[in-house]
Amino acid sequence: MSTGFDRDQEDFARGARAVVVLPDQGGTARDADARLAETAGLALAIGVEVAHKIAYRVRAPKPATLIGSGQVEQLADVVKADDLSLAVFDANLTPVQQRNLETALGCKVIDRTGLILEIFGERARTAEGRLQVELAHLDYQAGRLVRSWTHLERQRGGFGFLGGPGETQIEADRRLIRDRMARLRRELDQVSRTRGLHRERRQRAPWPVIALVGYTNAGKSTLFNRLSGSDVMAENLLFATLDPTLRQIALPGIDKAILSDTVGFVSELPTQLVAAFKATLEEVVSADLLVHVRDVAHPDSAAQKADVEGVLAEIGVEETTPRIEAWNKLDLIAGDAREDLLVEAHRRDDVVAISALTGEGVDDLLGTISALLTAGHQRYSITLDAADGAGAAWLHQHGHVLDQSVKEDRAVYDVRLAPKDYDRFLARETAEGD
Incomplete structure (x- = not known):
């Protein structure tokens, strides 16, 4: 089974015009406009055209629809007036909420988790990545059988979020899902063992491993390409990199080191993905040094940092693991803001201000990495x-x-x-x- 859409789903997604909806429940440091822009970017990543972006203040979430009845009516008017075929909610919806909203709005509804899973399904390139994404999809879909999955054994690869409804044999499909997930877990366990053997071989070698981590679209792959001379996909897209990449590099005073580019993190990263990508993320857990690449030109840079640190803690990265913050995208900052940022970076031993795009500050970053790795020499x-x-x-x-x-x-x-x-x-x- 391949991941991503089947042909009908792909045509639907690519041709969809959508409204992005933010149910703002407060209690977050994130800027509402930035959150809407991020979710619109996620939708764009699977070819959806975003016609409207709307934020609704939600003081008391409604069990049936999450947003209030008046807000649902207003949203339905927007969908009908512009003949929209999709509503993307920047929230995690229950199966009941998703079904009720689809009925009320007269269009497909997809939540944040489903959207991220669809992107991962499109972007996975390696056999391991496809296994991980499929497992995450199945885990998520298991609770939503009421609205999809016609005959799993005959599916060509679509996961049912943007495709048609269907499904009449829920119990049979539940059994098929459980059996398929068990097989995927066995295959991923073998992948994990193989990766562990490779890691042990590297540790005997003993070349230090440097893992680039950070929020999606922070510039990790651009920095990876500059440091390693590689041509890993580096575009202005959320989740441009999904499968991990390792390259050998040289550092001042260190003849050989292994540089790892990893999947970008995102706020509210689905727990299904964290679990499914455990084998891949073990490269981060076992790294000798983490370089946290931050987009300091982004208005939510501080909140993104907190999200990344939360995921690192969740996957078991020790607080004692040495780490550096690479404050990236200096080329997008000018004037007093740039000067203030450079002063703050120079004041700290664990921060280097850079532009991975232009190369500014990259030599300083390499020197700082080398100094940390050789600190005990x-x-x-x-x-x-x-x-x-x-x-x-x-x-x-x-x-x-x-x-x-x-x-x-x-x-x-x-x-x-x-x-x-x-x-x-x-x-x-x-x-x-x-």
């Missing part, structure tokens, strides 16, 4: 046979050679190494001596 004087090319190469690969000199048949290296690497070097010498 010590200086050693090591003497080798002048003909021991393998030993010399080992020192250059795992440490920072500050000076070297040759006297007769002996070579003396002044090198900075992590204590564990120095012990490994001594063990190598002992093993060769035996």
Whole structure:
């Protein structure tokens, strides 16, 4: 089974004109206009044309429709007047609320979780990504059988959010969902074991792993491409990157490190996705250093930071894991705001202001990363046979050679190494001596 839409669903989504609705229940630091813009961006990511963006103040959420009856009537008038075929709610709707709203509005209704899952379904490229997305879809859809799923075993890949209704054999489909989810979990467990073996191999290597994390569209992939010379998809789209990418890079004083680009986070990231992407996110959990890429030109940058930190805590990242904040998109900030931001960044040891697009500040970021990764390194004087090319190469690969000199048949290296690497070097010498 492939992910994403089947042909009928794709045609519907691509041709849909929609209204984006924000039921504003208060209690959040987020700007309402920014939230509406983000949800409109999410809809755009699956080809939906957003005709209207409306925020409703909701003091007491209605169990039947979430928003008030008068608001539902007003929204129905908007849908009818512009012949809209879709209403996108920036909220998580219950199956009952979703069904009632569809009846009242006379159009399809999709909530935030369903929208994000649809995007992930379109963007997954690797076999692992497709497995993870399908599992998340099934978990979400299991509670909504009343409105979709005709015959799962004959579905070509659509997940039923934007497609037609249908479904008459709920119990049979529930069993099919449970069986399919069990198979997917077994396959993902195997993926997790394989990834774990790769990770153990890297740890034996022992190259430091640097994971780029951040809110979606913060510029992680643009920075990844600049640091690694890669061409990972980097567009002004929410969730442009879904599948994880690893590349080898060199840093000042570090011959080799592994750089990981990860899926972007978002506010209210569906719990189904966090669970399904556990194998992928383990790369973040096991990283030696996190670089939190922040879009400091965004009006909700502080709230986005809190969302990212919340997800990191949820997936088990230790608070003691070293991390740096890369304050990105300097190229979009000018005047006093830019100067104030640069002053604040210079005042902090864990922040570097950059533009991944233009390259400004990137060298400073690399230096800061290197300094953090080598913070525990010590200086050693090591003497080798002048003909021991393998030993010399080992020192250059795992440490920072500050000076070297040759006297007769002996070579003396002044090198900075992590204590564990120095012990490994001594063990190598002992093993060769035996």
